[in-house]
Amino acid sequence: MAIESTVCGPQTRPRRHLGKLLLLAVALLWPLYWVPHSPVLKALLQWSPALIAGFGQNILISVVAIGIGSLLGLLVGALALSPLRLLRLPARIWVQIFRNAPWLVLIYFTTYVFPFEIHVAGTYVSFPDWVKVTLGLALPASANVAEIFRGAIASIPGTQWEAARSLAFTRGQIFRSIILPQCFKRMLPPWMNLYAVVTMGTALASLVGVHDVIDTAQIASNTVNLTGFTVLIYLSLLVLFFAYCYPISRLTQRLERRYAFY
Template sequence: MVTEICLALWQWSPALGVGLMQNILISITAIALGTLAGLVIGALAMSPLAPLRMAAKVWVQVFRNAPWLVLIYFTTYVFPFEIHVGSHYLPFPDWLKVTVGLALPASANVAEIFRGAIGSIPSTQWEAARSLAFDRGQIFRSIILPQCFKRMLPPWMNLYAVVTMGTALSSLVGVHDVIDTAQIASNTVNLTGFTVLIYFSLLALFFAYCYPISRLTQRLERRYAF
């Protein structure tokens, strides 16, 4: 029995690897979209215009506090299956909808990380730069941002690890990821021992991917401590 279970796991290992690549693709795309949007929203949160600050604040509060599964269901079932661009129809697959669903809370968290990094810069640096006749844009680009990116990196990497674990929710809306693959394998083999083993294997896969990120995050936090 043990040999049969181990052999079945070995046979399903390539499929599990392909499924994990789907999760990684979703996580990388989601954090990329979330980072781009989050930096823009974080910048708007510091705008001198009150309507822009309020819009950014609402965005952050809504998507930081919204359940990720609800956002995934929302983007999956509200967005169309294809997008009409000119005379062409571009497919909008479910995995990309899940990516957008994860990018929304990621953008809110990146905006907060960005705002916190800006706020951690001593005000004396702003005052010193103004005394040297730098305008606001020059201060931001040349003095503040280079320091902010170093301070943002550890929490951003931690956020990426969290987003990666959140991709496990994608199987609930029909995306063929590593969780869905494990469910198919479990139903196909139909052995209790195999089901237990394959889900332990999923834990090991996610741990093997996320743990190095966690360790690197801790190392960067110590390096850039301020």
């Protein structure tokens, strides 16, 4: 009996998680079952395409922000590990500033520090607000990626460095062939968790005029002007963000277990 319970235990975990998700969906959507012809539900269905389009804007901002932040963060992290103090000190200052700065302040900073138009080859090209928000989110993302990279490097046992040096590997060869392949596996789970946090941070974009899902919900709420609709539409936003970020969280936990011994 003990062997049977041990074998069946891991198999029942996905079922338990699926059951929790179903219960959550029922709890969130049960009012829709009782009021299928209500004006609140009809208004939500009418605004659903606009909400989905607005959420697409949030996803675009999060993907570009984490991409820029990752590239910049790897560069800053590499500089922070440099033996030269002239390179190491600015990188550490960068990390300390942007890891501890409020994201909303950074978004306002990039919104107003960059021009609204850029003069290129005699013509004026607009600088979209969503790009400014993307840069504002990329700054803290870069600082966090730099710390993730530094932590991954520090987690590699020192014996591997010593063994590689005994084989006459240069510092660059040790990084490329031995250290970095292991670091990327260790960096992947926290990097994915950071991406989920950046995605949730895109909800701040509406404060500087970006037409995202939050801005769409505010317009819809003011247009319909029903308390029940306002509650329902913001509940729908909660479901949207949860449905997008929860699978990332589950995949992160799975990767953490998979690479636990690397």
